[in-house]
Amino acid sequence: MDWGLFTIQMLNGVQLGVLLFLLAAGLTLVFGIMDFVNLAHGSLYMMGAYFCATLVQLTDSFVLGVILALPLTALLGWIVELIVVRALYTHDHLDHVLATFGMILCFDTAVDFIWGPTGMAIPLPEVLDSHIDLFGGHTFPVFRILIISTGLAVAGFLYVMVSHTRIGMLIRAGASNRTMVMALGVDIGKLFALVFAVGAALAGLAGMLIAPITEASIGMGNEIIIVAFVVIIIGGIGSIKGAFVAAMLVGLIDTMGRSFLDQLLKVFMSSESAETSAPALSAMAIYILMAMVLAFRPQGLFPPKVR
Amino acid sequence: MIKKITALAAMGAFLAAPAMAADKVKIGFVTTITTPAGVIGQDMVDAVNLAMEDIGGKMAGLDVELIIEDDGFKPPIGKQKVDKLVKKDQVDFIGGFIWSHVLLASKKSALDSGTFLISSNAGPSQIAGKQCDKNFFSTSWQNDQTPMAMGEVLNQNGVKSVYVMAPNYAAGKNMIAGVERTFKGKIAGRDLTKWGKDAQLDFSAELAKAKASGAEALWVFYPGKAGGALIKQYEQAGLRDTMPLYTVFTVDSIALPKLQAGNLAGVMGSRNTQHWGPDLDNPQNKKFVSGFKKKYGHYPSFYAAQSYDTIFLIKSAVEAVNGDLSNKDGMRAAMKKADFPSTRGKFSYGNNHFPIQNFYLREVVADADGVWTTKIVSTVMENHQDPYAAECKM
Helix, strand or coil, X not given: CCHHHHHHHHXXXXXXXXXXXXHHHHHHHHHHHHCCCCCCHHHHHHHHHHHHHHHHHHHCCHHHHHHHHHHHHHHHHHHHHHHCHHHHCCCCHHHHHHXXXXXXXXXXXXXXXXXXXXXXXXXXXXCCCCEEECHHHCEEXXXXXXXXXXXXXXXXXXXXXXXXXXXXXXXXXXXXXXXXXXXXXXXXXXHHHHHHHHHHHHHHHHHHHHCCCCCECCCHHHHHHHHHHHHHHHHCCCCHHHHHHHHHHHHHHHHHHHHHHHHHHHCCCCHHHHHHHHHHHHHHHHHHHHHHHHHHCCCCCCCCCCC | CHHHHHHHHHHHHHHHHHHHCCCEEEEEEEECCCCCCHHHHHHXXXXXXXXXXXXXXXXXXXXXXXXXXXXXXXXXHHHHHHHHHHHCCCCCEEEECCCHHHHHHHHHHHHHCCCEEEECCCCCHHHHCCCCCCCEEECCCCCCHHHHHHHHHHHHCCCCEEEEEEECCHHHHHHHHHHHHHCCCEEEEEEEECCCCCCCCCCHHHHHHXXXXXXXXXXXXXCCHHHHHHHXXXXXXXXXXXXXXXXXXXXXXXXXXXXXXXXXXXXXXCEEEXXXXXXXXXXXXXXXXXXXXXHHCCCCCHHHHHHHHHHHHHHHHHHHCCCCCCCHHHHHHHHHCCCCCCCCCCCEECCCCCEEEEEEEEEEEECCCCCEEEEEEEEEEEEECCCCHHHCCC
């Protein structure tokens, strides 16, 4: 076993987990507190990436681009909540799914109109575009370290906010029993709008962080939103802690599967069939985990206390 | 008097032939328009439209009707679209097809109906070998060939070991088989990654494995947006200093503008193999590249060049039979001659209707205006025929 490689792959797994957490945090709050299924959460992730790409090209600075794009994505989330989502709270889940699926199509087409179908690259400053040397000749890209630290910082911030502030108390209360919170005279409309906007900004941030690695492209959110749903189901809907743990689990399982499963399979398979089946199996692994969680602990690993 | 009669007779023959047959040539073109891979499809459609303009919308005096269909990057949808083109539109030719798995799923519908099927890109080994068909033609290459050329380049550069990465689908496997066919050194490791609509774009784990394998070079096949992503991550991981990158169908004029916008200078000087290049010196290619740049403002990709060729191949067939579209044998015989101006220059067709053609080594350079493009460095394989042709009983 090459422990250096193992460490690198752990870091890669954590980096994927952190990105998933940023997406899942908003999704789980919106689903848990407002009981609203938002398929278009991935579109906000995409919009964040496009806002950031445009602003980086205008300002020539990645940091400035992110700082400006964050409130912009939050604003977009707020507008979406105001115009579309607010009218849907009283409807059932099927209506949510239909409406937000329609929103995905609108966002994808809007991006096609505004930015064209080609996708956009986000150039990074030289400091972030390089790599650092680790032990044993291994290297790790600086930008991925930035992703990990940003994600952990956001997780810490959310933890403090949710567990130790008044607004966090309301969010937790909302996740546990919405009707009671309303009955106690809290302006639930404002709370919902705030949560939705924060969720949008977090999704946007994830988009801004992944785009310099891949690119901003149409439909980028539709690919990852499924995994984000898997994360919140594993973690327990409405729980930030659950989202964090599940995101890490999913990130690590996916990365480790891609890294080592083929070698494992080669022990009892021909090398060609191992190489073909390993990517398929590692893509399946997180869904197998979800199925197991649903079978043995359907409320998820860390469900919010008392519904 | 006699002169007049001959002239009249000639005119009569000329007028009569189209009158006997259908009143227009119908061409179906199946490619990927939606999904992020739609960028490639757009380049192909642009090239087809340019070709239509360049031929004045006519073949042998007949109007040409072009029906473009979107396969959505999915084999079942590609098949549905081909069924529709064959049954509802009753087209005479079907061109297009970026993806090998889409082509493999769709080919039966087209070929069973006796419609000519022309692949403007995909070249899966199955169609080149045992499943070859008299009505199938390619204006591109068989999948194995371009990586075979790259294997030769690796040998020439004295590379002893290489790590290979490709997407997990029909063409990805062909490409790996191709490079392994000619490369004499050791394959230090292989990775096949998830492909399709939700393709994997983050290659952190694979690149770390490649580095740990200690291979001297990295060889990849990543068409479309995955290519740009891979090159960026290759740079960010600092592999450029230790593991030179060799690519096929990854660095092209679809990826380069984006890489340039992102200023990923690491791609400059990187080398890839191809049967064509925008700087290839022949009259048809010059006309095509300058026309394309004038109309769309950027370099055409090889997908575009092959699509442009598709229309001219069809034109040569329709003209050989004077527009008598019922004369399938005549059109087939004409296409087999490859007697049309191709952007790659003169080539011939093998028994399996795949081109026997040259493959070149290309290098990424900046052109006179500073735009990133590729320049042909040398010819790696001359008049090369794919390795599956022998399995084709035709």
